[in-house]
Amino acid sequence: MEHQPSVPHKWDVEADVVVVGFGAAGMATAVTAHELGAKVVILEKAPEGQEGGNTRVAGQGYLNTSSVESAIAYLTALCGPFTVPEAMVKVWAEEMCQNNAWLRSLGGNPQEHQPPPVGIEYPDLPGADCVHKFHDGPTYGYSYTWQLFERLVKERPIPILYETPGRELIQHDITKEILGVRAQRGNDAITVKARKGVVLTCGGFENNQEMIRNYLPGVPYCYTSGTPYNEGDGITMAMSVGADLWHMNNYAGPSMALKVPEVRTTFSMQALHYSKETPGGMIVVGPDARRFTDEKFRTRHGKIPVNGRWLPLTTPCPMFLIFDHTLFSSGPLYDKHPSHGWTQIVERYDWSQDNSAELAKGWIKTAGSLEALAAVVGLDPATLADTVSRWNRHCDAKNDSDFGRTLMMAPIAGGPYYAVELSPSMLNTQGGPRRNEKGQIVRPDGTPIARLYSSGELGSIYSYLYQGTGNLGECLAFGRVSGRNAAAEIPWE
Numbered sequence: 001m002e003h004q005p006s007v008p009h010k011w012d013v014e015a016d017v018v019v020v021g022f023g024a025a026g027m028a029t030a031v032t033a034h035e036l037g038a039k040v041v042i043l044e045k046a047p048e049g050q051e052g053g054n055t056r057v058a059g060q061g062y063l064n065t066s067s068v069e070s071a072i073a074y075l076t077a078l079c080g081p082f083t084v085p086e087a088m089v090k091v092w093a094e095e096m097c098q099n100n101a102w103l104r105s106l107g108g109n110p111q112e113h114q115p116p117p118v119g120i121e122y123p124d125l126p127g128a129d130c131v132h133k134f135h136d137g138p139t140y141g142y143s144y145t146w147q148l149f150e151r152l153v154k155e156r157p158i159p160i161l162y163e164t165p166g167r168e169l170i171q172h173d174i175t176k177e178i179l180g181v182r183a184q185r186g187n188d189a190i191t192v193k194a195r196k197g198v199v200l201t202c203g204g205f206e207n208n209q210e211m212i213r214n215y216l217p218g219v220p221y222c223y224t225s226g227t228p229y230n231e232g233d234g235i236t237m238a239m240s241v242g243a244d245l246w247h248m249n250n251y252a253g254p255s256m257a258l259k260v261p262e263v264r265t266t267f268s269m270q271a272l273h274y275s276k277e278t279p280g281g282m283i284v285v286g287p288d289a290r291r292f293t294d295e296k297f298r299t300r301h302g303k304i305p306v307n308g309r310w311l312p313l314t315t316p317c318p319m320f321l322i323f324d325h326t327l328f329s330s331g332p333l334y335d336k337h338p339s340h341g342w343t344q345i346v347e348r349y350d351w352s353q354d355n356s357a358e359l360a361k362g363w364i365k366t367a368g369s370l371e372a373l374a375a376v377v378g379l380d381p382a383t384l385a386d387t388v389s390r391w392n393r394h395c396d397a398k399n400d401s402d403f404g405r406t407l408m409m410a411p412i413a414g415g416p417y418y419a420v421e422l423s424p425s426m427l428n429t430q431g432g433p434r435r436n437e438k439g440q441i442v443r444p445d446g447t448p449i450a451r452l453y454s455s456g457e458l459g460s461i462y463s464y465l466y467q468g469t470g471n472l473g474e475c476l477a478f479g480r481v482s483g484r485n486a487a488a489e490i491p492w493e
């Protein structure tokens with residue numbers, strides 16, 4: 001769309017606060033602004049039924065911290081050398097303690113994951129005891145918390161314009177304040193007036209391979225198990241009006257997963273799950289046909305310990321899961337249970353019980369010998385055979401002297417043999433336009449761009465280590481901050 005900087009002479013849609021993106025952050029922003037008397041409209045890129053972004057398919061846990069002081073200590077420690085301004089950490093901590101009270105005030109019914117405390121990701125860090133994870137509904141997963149969020153918006157007079165992606169911010173030529181959004185409806189461009197402010201809540205860049213190559217460390221490409229609609233649009237829109245960026249190199253990943261052209265999102269392989277002891281032998285090798293990690297290690301949202309620091313798992317692409325007939329014939333290689341993940345909940349790909357359909361499609365390759373399998377997938381045959389016999393010796397000795405793996409210590413024995421190409425996969429990116437403690441998007445010199453706010457994973461606060469449930473918790477926390485401040489603006493007209 002051609003850039004048209006002047007104020008449009010006609011507005012197609014008008015509101016006080018325009019929220020771009022309908023996930024948890026969009027919900028918290030929209031509901032907060034509405035409760036303060038603002039007229040709110042939500043623009044959503046996805047068609048009706050596929051809105052909700054990563055929030056819809058998340059594990060559904062959100063953080064509610066139990067003490068402001070401990071939360072400040074914990075987030076400060078999580079950021080480590082990748083520091084975040086103290087004022088931001090303080091607001092995050094104060095708001096994170098209010099998530100349950102706010103949801104309860106709106107009719108939610110917060111349930112703590114059982115038994116608490118569940119899943120403190122870095123228990124040794126100061127303040128870690130502040131972590132408490134909650135969900136709405138009978139259990140976590142299955143979109144239950146999202147169902148509450150969706151209801152909170154839909155029971156209010158907040159129009160949601162589906163299939164209407166925000167494309168460009170309308171900025172006043174002289175004052176540089178944000179006046180509205182140019183959005184797309186089918187083949188038409190529409191103008192959406194924001195009398196008070198625009199809040200960008202349109203998620204990260206999980207599906208923008210150009211941004212992934214430029215910003216994420218060490219991955220030539222990466223796919224997602226979340227929504228396919230988050231393509232970094234908020235980053236492009238904010239940069240075009242002068243925003244600074246932060247945390248672009250931080251993300252909840254990588255893991256290793258199958259990605260095929262026919263399906264937009266990734267398939268997680270059961271055999272690689274840290275808690276599953278599938279029968280049969282398997283390893284993962286890189287393009288040199290050598291192993292490079294403990295395949296069953298439970299990463300901390302993609303990070304592993306390296307020389308006393310946590311760094312993203314190395315993913316030398318293309319990677320291959322190499323396995324035997326026992327594993328192939330032990331049941332579906334993919335867990336299609338619809339508790340979380342876009343592939344399971346929205347795509348609903350029905351993986352065959354005996355893996356035969358995926359073998360026929362060529363997603364799984366097979367050959368009678370390791371050397372022949374290597375030739376099929378483009379690996380060096382002698383090296384792959386050597387790697388497998390080395391792995392089998394580790395299994396006999398019950399000691400993986402290369403990477404210390406302790407789970408699924410079964411040899412890859414007898415033919416036929418199988419391979420699945422694996423790609424780096426992620427839950428979500430954390431980077432985006434830099435925001436301040438008021439939720440305003442700021443320029444490189446720290447000054448706010450007037451009437452422009454954000455919340456959620458688009459420019460999240462997480463700069464380095466990540467505590468699970470922190471993203472949804474932050475959507476609620478900064479959704480309220482940005483919604484409050486946008487609603488308090490004096491209309492520009």
Ligand SMILES: Cc1cc2nc3c(=O)[nH]c(=O)nc-3n(C[C@H](O)[C@H](O)[C@H](O)COP(=O)(O)OP(=O)(O)OC[C@H]3O[C@@H](n4cnc5c(N)ncnc54)[C@H](O)[C@@H]3O)c2cc1C
Binds near residue numbers: 023063475
């Ligand atoms: C499988 C999985 C499990 C997870 N589990 C958890 C968990 O249990 N707890 C937790 O805290 N975090 C979890 N996360 C991370 C968390 O889900 C996300 O970080 C969080 O949902 C982000 O919320 P959001 O509102 O910022 O963005 P999203 O929920 O992704 O919503 C963004 C919305 O913006 C829309 N959009 C995109 N571009 C545009 C545009 N140009 N115009 C208009 N709309 C647009 C999208 O369609 C989408 O609906 C998980 C992620 C995944 C993928």
